Amino acid sequence: MVGREKGRRAGEPLAVRRTPTITDVARLAGVAVGTVSNVLNGTVPVGGERRERVLAAVAQLGYRPNMLAQSLRRRRSPVVGICVPRTSVAYFAALVEAFEEIASDGGYHVMHVLTHDAPELERQRVASLLRYHVGGVVLVPGAEPAPTLDMLAQSDTPVVVVDRTARGYGFDEVTFDNRAAMRDATERLIALGHRRLLFVVRRRKLVVTQQRIQGMREAVRRSGAEVSAEILECAAEGELGTRLALALTAAARPTAVIVSNSTFAAGAMRAIRALRLRCPDDVSLLAFDEPQWAELVSPSLSVVRQPTHDIARMAWELLMRRMRGGAEERQQVELKAQVVLRDSVARPPLQARNARRRKA
Amino acid sequence: MVGREKGRRAGEPLAVRRTPTITDVARLAGVAVGTVSNVLNGTVPVGGERRERVLAAVAQLGYRPNMLAQSLRRRRSPVVGICVPRTSVAYFAALVEAFEEIASDGGYHVMHVLTHDAPELERQRVASLLRYHVGGVVLVPGAEPAPTLDMLAQSDTPVVVVDRTARGYGFDEVTFDNRAAMRDATERLIALGHRRLLFVVRRRKLVVTQQRIQGMREAVRRSGAEVSAEILECAAEGELGTRLALALTAAARPTAVIVSNSTFAAGAMRAIRALRLRCPDDVSLLAFDEPQWAELVSPSLSVVRQPTHDIARMAWELLMRRMRGGAEERQQVELKAQVVLRDSVARPPLQARNARRRKA
DNA sequence: CTGAAAGCGCTTACAG
DNA sequence: CTGAAAGCGCTTACAG
Numbered sequence: 001m002v003g004r005e006k007g008r009r010a011g012e013p014l015a016v017r018r019t020p021t022i023t024d025v026a027r028l029a030g031v032a033v034g035t036v037s038n039v040l041n042g043t044v045p046v047g048g049e050r051r052e053r054v055l056a057a058v059a060q061l062g063y064r065p066n067m068l069a070q071s072l073r074r075r076r077s078p079v080v081g082i083c084v085p086r087t088s089v090a091y092f093a094a095l096v097e098a099f100e101e102i103a104s105d106g107g108y109h110v111m112h113v114l115t116h117d118a119p120e121l122e123r124q125r126v127a128s129l130l131r132y133h134v135g136g137v138v139l140v141p142g143a144e145p146a147p148t149l150d151m152l153a154q155s156d157t158p159v160v161v162v163d164r165t166a167r168g169y170g171f172d173e174v175t176f177d178n179r180a181a182m183r184d185a186t187e188r189l190i191a192l193g194h195r196r197l198l199f200v201v202r203r204r205k206l207v208v209t210q211q212r213i214q215g216m217r218e219a220v221r222r223s224g225a226e227v228s229a230e231i232l233e234c235a236a237e238g239e240l241g242t243r244l245a246l247a248l249t250a251a252a253r254p255t256a257v258i259v260s261n262s263t264f265a266a267g268a269m270r271a272i273r274a275l276r277l278r279c280p281d282d283v284s285l286l287a288f289d290e291p292q293w294a295e296l297v298s299p300s301l302s303v304v305r306q307p308t309h310d311i312a313r314m315a316w317e318l319l320m321r322r323m324r325g326g327a328e329e330r331q332q333v334e335l336k337a338q339v340v341l342r343d344s345v346a347r348p349p350l351q352a353r354n355a356r357r358r359k360a
Numbered sequence: 361m362v363g364r365e366k367g368r369r370a371g372e373p374l375a376v377r378r379t380p381t382i383t384d385v386a387r388l389a390g391v392a393v394g395t396v397s398n399v400l401n402g403t404v405p406v407g408g409e410r411r412e413r414v415l416a417a418v419a420q421l422g423y424r425p426n427m428l429a430q431s432l433r434r435r436r437s438p439v440v441g442i443c444v445p446r447t448s449v450a451y452f453a454a455l456v457e458a459f460e461e462i463a464s465d466g467g468y469h470v471m472h473v474l475t476h477d478a479p480e481l482e483r484q485r486v487a488s489l490l491r492y493h494v495g496g497v498v499l500v501p502g503a504e505p506a507p508t509l510d511m512l513a514q515s516d517t518p519v520v521v522v523d524r525t526a527r528g529y530g531f532d533e534v535t536f537d538n539r540a541a542m543r544d545a546t547e548r549l550i551a552l553g554h555r556r557l558l559f560v561v562r563r564r565k566l567v568v569t570q571q572r573i574q575g576m577r578e579a580v581r582r583s584g585a586e587v588s589a590e591i592l593e594c595a596a597e598g599e600l601g602t603r604l605a606l607a608l609t610a611a612a613r614p615t616a617v618i619v620s621n622s623t624f625a626a627g628a629m630r631a632i633r634a635l636r637l638r639c640p641d642d643v644s645l646l647a648f649d650e651p652q653w654a655e656l657v658s659p660s661l662s663v664v665r666q667p668t669h670d671i672a673r674m675a676w677e678l679l680m681r682r683m684r685g686g687a688e689e690r691q692q693v694e695l696k697a698q699v700v701l702r703d704s705v706a707r708p709p710l711q712a713r714n715a716r717r718r719k720a
Numbered sequence: 721c722t723g724a725a726a727g728c729g730c731t732t733a734c735a736g
Numbered sequence: 737c738t739g740a741a742a743g744c745g746c747t748t749a750c751a752g
Binding site for chain 2: 068113
């Protein structure tokens with residue numbers, strides 16, 4: 001922190017080496033501060049010799065504009081906020097990293113907050129972002145995002161909603177087609193002979209979860225087969241093992257488990273092993289979200305692969321468009337995800353098939 | 361962005377709903393702006409009824425101080441910058457997440473930048489942080505951090521250096537004992553019978569790499585055995601496969617490979633499989649940095665487990681101490697890491713042992 | 721083109 | 737205790 005040096009007079013040498021300000025530059029160059037600003041921002045053309053003097057002074061002092069003052073005065077800031085539920089999920093980590101890179105390349109900065117899918121935390125974190133008057137916000141909305149979205153709408157800040165749609169709000173959106181992805185995945189499991197499916201989710205209320213459930217039901221309906229599709233909600237990560245153990249030892253246990261993210265995938269693999277079940281012989285496993293380790297585990301993990309980098313890039317473009325101003329039309333981009341089947345998905349065990357046959 | 365409404369007169373109703381300022385609150389409460397500030401900050405005690413009026417106005421308008429203005433005026437900001445090389449490495453991701461949480465709990469915010477271990481990028485990213493006049497900086501220094509460190513030292517910003525020591529600078533530091541960890545790991549490999557070790561690093565120049573190499577050499581020396589310990593530098597992640605393939609098919613191929621982070625661990629496992637070698641039968645594998653999937657892969661991955669959360673908490677404490685001011689003594693904290701052997705490490709293959717015996 | 725001045729939204733001595 | 741005013745470091749109309 002700078003020492004409290006009150007009443008320093010013009011021309012007086014600096015006792016403490018402080019960060020130079022535009023005033024220091026102006027004094028050294030012998031021009032008005034406005035002129036320095038004009039040179040640096042190119043707002044108004046500035047003549048040859050004066051211009052040189054300013055640039056020399058800037059170089060000599062190592063002057064860099066104070067972004068706080070600049071943003072305050074300009075009423076806009078080159079910082080964008082990005083809000084994701086957590087980064088322990090591979091997909092969100094990748095999204096944040098992609099953003100950080102794209103933003104930096106464009107001369108922007110990222111303030112990064114975690115919402116933990118908790119409505120109150122989310123609202124608080126976004127409120128903080130707004131207090132910094134960030135130039136824009138990228139939001140992966142949580143389970144009950146209405147207060148957050150209302151606040152953003154009122155603030156007039158450019159926003160792009162990512163990953164989970166926020167119907168009823170006028171924000172630009174970049175999502176991927178969860179319903180189609182889940183439908184596709186379910187169809188393929190049914191085609192392999194699976195008739196008892198279990199979908200493990202962190203929060204049932206999430207829009208994406210709803211969409212996935214819809215996709216699953218659609219696939220079941222279309223198949224014409226008698227398929228049971230259960231949902232298991234498990235908000236606390238620590239409980240996953242117990243909950244899954246119960247489900248997998250029940251009489252009519254599922255032959256295929258679909259989990260909503262890579263952390264759950266890791267948990268499910270552990271649980272299956274702990275129960276001395278074999279994957280995929282006893283139970284197939286498929287996860288949304290492709291982690292770095294999907295192909296390293298055995299059996300290799302089947303996944304729904306999200307187009308992370310495309311999502312980040314698209315969201316950035318939309319945000320920039322808004323930040324540049326103009327009351328342009330709302331854009332909703334929906335990308336496609338890809339189902340990648342690996343060793344963790346196979347035909348269901350014989351006895352399950354036989355049981356069903358006998359029953360039929 | 362706020363509409364350009366110039367020359368609004370006092371008392372005039374607002375045409376556009378803007379973010380309320382302290383002036384709006386003061387007007388509504390019928391007090392001076394300084395009084396509002398005093399109520400909110402508790403700088404000066406403010407009487408009963410006036411105080412109520414101010415709080416009511418704040419609530420009614422939903423007023424929240426503009427942090428840009430506040431930080432500019434106070435000459436300090438509740439934002440801390442955190443610089444790590446990347447987040448694709450589990451250890452750094454965990455570090456950042458831990459920080460974000462601790463900071464938020466303390467009412468602070470985090471600006472997060474990625475340096476990619478590139479000196480020029482690092483300098484630029486930290487320069488940006490400084491232009492925002494962040495209250496403090498947490499830095500995981502890259503390969504040649506001198507320019508960055510000089511800049512930080514000049515800026516007078518509180519700094520804590522994490523993970524990699526910055527000798528010769530007066531910053532507080534939180535590191536863990538890489539040398540001891542590597543010595544321990546190497547000793548255990550040698551005890552198992554390994555005589556040809558390969559250490560794969562991203563950058564040889566990194567201080568931590570140097571320390572690890574020292575630890576390895578110490579262990580070799582102490583063992584008294586004839587052990588070859590090679591270093592393989594692989595800056596580009598994409599090249600890892602090829603480089604490892606060469607090393608692992610050489611006549612005197614290593615029987616144990618140690619890699620410097622979890623991304624390399626994943627790459628090494630892939631490479632070993634691609635070569636149709638078996639781990640640990642043909643080659644043992646041990647990694648610095650414990651990823652989420654360490655126990656999921658087969659063989660389960662042996663690791664050096666860093667005390668991530670302790671590091672984050674400790675660094676935060678040191679940073680807060682500096683930010684609160686006071687010219688306190690420099691602190692250098694060194695934590696211990698733990699070697700966790702799992703299935704990926706075993707005795708070397710028989711022929712390697714025999715070859716050595718014959719030779720002896 | 722240039723300088724002096726107002727103002728962004730706050731905090732903080734300084735008189736009363 | 738309270739209000740009026742100066743000032744943080746910038747940008748931006750506004751006269752000359």
